[in-house]
Amino acid sequence: MNAAKVDKIVSEVLVGNKRYIARAISMLENESSQAAEIIKGLYPHCGRAHVIGITGPPGAGKSTMVGALVNQFRQSDKKCGIILIDPSSPFTGGAILGDRIRMPEHTTDKGVFIRSMGTRGSLGGLALATRDTVKVLDAAGYDLIIIETVGIGQAETDIVQTADTVVVVSVPGLGDHIQTLKAGVMEIADIFAVNKADTDGASKTVRELKLMIELSNYPAAERPPVIPVSSLKNEGIDKLAGSILELHSQALESGRFEKRRKEQLAIELNEIIRWQLIKRINSKISQHELDVSINELYLHQITPHETAHNILKSLLKGDE
Ligand SMILES: Nc1nc2c(ncn2[C@@H]2O[C@H](COP(=O)(O)OP(=O)(O)OP(=O)(O)O)[C@@H](O)[C@H]2O)c(=O)[nH]1
Ligand SMILES: [Mg+2]
Known part of the structure; x- marks a missing residue:
């Protein structure tokens, strides 16, 4: 492919x-030889989007929630790009997942783009x-x-940390799940959403989460809100969407956005x-050189660090 095609x-x-x-996206995923040029052409135009990470245990209703949130955001005409990460899936390459994401109505919406990514096909790793x-x-x-x-x-946590x-x-x-949150995932949350609030026990979960947050290391001013929602019944979604946008404006004003982006850029670099x-x-x-080295290591003639x-x-x- 020539430069004109990249253009x-x-x-x-x-x-x-x-x-x-x-x-x-496919070319970048597959590390096409034009990947660097494509990124170069696009990069000056990047930096405007608000990136939102949605994470939680399997079957928590994340996709249903994404669908409901997109409905909400589309009402104010915001264009929404959706990236579904499925580390266990061999599928990649932009399969149409309107079905899986439970939002078939969005696949024909011009203001919505859905992309799924699996582990295969992304040579440099899923986070990159x-x-x-x-x-x-x-x-x-x-x-x-x-x-x-x-x-x-950890891999999933890293991906989520790509988000604002x-x-x-x-x-x-x-x-x-609450136990796992305690063990470390907790710190990454800007907002807790308790989904399936239409089922029994939601208020107990909300209480438990609030207590946990109080006992955690969050500075008082930065304690994440806990928002009960029913993605299925579209209840509380407006509040969740509002909270996501509100936190972002605050982060932009306070400098928290810039600080986090710079930390993320350091990791990416x-x-x-x-x-x-x-x-x-x-x-x-060459494989031969490698074999020789590995044999030396096996015979304890040299340390792996020296090699x-x-x-x-x-x-x-x-390279010089
Ligand atoms: N009662 C109830 N069920 C819900 C709600 N949200 C989602 N579900 C159901 O929960 C099941 C899983 O929903 P998904 O949206 O696929 O969940 P997910 O977290 O994306 O699942 P994975 O991507 O497979 O981890 C489906 O049967 C949904 O209909 C809700 O608010 N209330
Ligand atoms: Mg899902």
Whole structure:
């Protein structure tokens, strides 16, 4: 592909052409040789979107909630980009997931773009691929970018930390989930949504969460609100949507937004450096050299640290 084609992709993404948006995301995911040029064309146009992370245990109703939130946001004509992260799924490449996300009405809405991402196809890892997808949607003019991910494990936590506003979804009757929250996921929440508030035990869960927040390290002024909602019945969704937007305006004013974005950029830069280094190493070291080194390690003739040091040294020298 030549430069003219990259220009075409960039300009079509910038005017919001969905076909080209999907294509650009695939090219970035697959590390096409034009990926760097595409990002370069889009990056100056990024930075306007509000990125919202929705996380919680499997089956908590996250997708239903995303659908209900999008309905709400669309009423004020905000364009919504949705990224569904499914770490266990082999599917990727923009499968139409209107069905799975329980929002079939949105698949024909011009102001809504839905993308699913699995682990396969994103060579540099899911977090990097997610950030690049956010860039494409941001440049394409989506006002809100909503990332849904199952809240288990560090990888998912990292992805959520790509967001400006993180909503942690809980549901009644999940004592264990509250325990996991205590163990660390808790700190990432800007808002707690107790979904399925139409079922028994919701007020108990709300009380438990509020207590936990009081006992936690949140500074009093930054304690996340706990909002009961029924995504299924569309109750409390207006309040949740309002709270998400309100927190964002506050963060913009107080400087919290800038601080968090800069922390995220530092993490992203670090990940890209590591990824590029690994790619370079893999392309420059022959299997034979590697076998020799591993044999030396096996015979305890050299330490793994020395071997790694030597490999890096010879690589960096080769680059000079
Ligand atoms: N009663 C009730 N059920 C709900 C509510 N929200 C979602 N559900 C149901 O919960 C089930 C799971 O909903 P999803 O939206 O797929 O949940 P999810 O968290 O996205 O699930 P995964 O992505 O598979 O982790 C579905 O049967 C929904 O209809 C709610 O507010 N009340
Ligand atoms: Mg889901």
